[in-house]
Amino acid sequence: MPDAVLRDMLADPALPVGATDRRLAALHEAHDHIVSRRLAAGAAASLEAAAGLVARLAAIDPALAATLRWHATLAPVLAALPASRARNAVLGDVRRGDLLTWATSVRSWTWQDGWPPADSAPIGAADGELTLDESPALYDAVLAWDPASGVLVVVPPQRNGVSWEPAGAGWTVRLTRVTFHADEVIRVATDPRRHPAWRDPAPRPS
Structure with missing residues (x-):
């Protein structure tokens, strides 16, 4: 390095x-x-x-x-x-160098049609509010867990309808009618934080 x-x-x-x-x-x-x-x-x-x-x-x-x-x-x-198309797509991006971060809090999340995009209807839109540790501008994608739909959503920070601002020690990210493709919605059986490969990161230095 x-x-x-x-x-x-x-x-x-x-x-x-x-x-x-x-x-x-x-x-x-x-x-x-x-x-x-x-x-x-x-x-x-x-x-x-x-x-x-x-x-x-x-x-x-x-x-x-x-x-x-x-x-x-x-x-x-x-x-x-x-393996799935959505999971393979974001993992491929990571292996090509993209950087990810995690939405530490999903304060609200609403799919405009009431459900996330799928193969039968591959385009959808969502409103929401997320909390991040760092500016989303530093990353290629934010991953957010939507427990109501059982999906891990890949949020590109630069997409139309995504805005953010500092909030205390972190950042608030707002989504207003943000468009998503089915390849940006990873269906998982449980909260990813319960996956055996999950390791909580060390606290940020103060």
């Missing part, structure tokens, strides 16, 4: 015009580098590989490692889920 490159990015980020949050700008640049070099793709290989990713990043910068805590938790769980 190119430790020196990431250290330099975090110490002296290339600030976009108008940027006011130096920490977020530094993390953006570091995440872009991690994605482009597929440095987090191996987290899906095993629990040990996921833990190793966080440990290697923590040696560079604990704050950077903290932003990939959920990626390291989610990637092995996805790899252990039964």
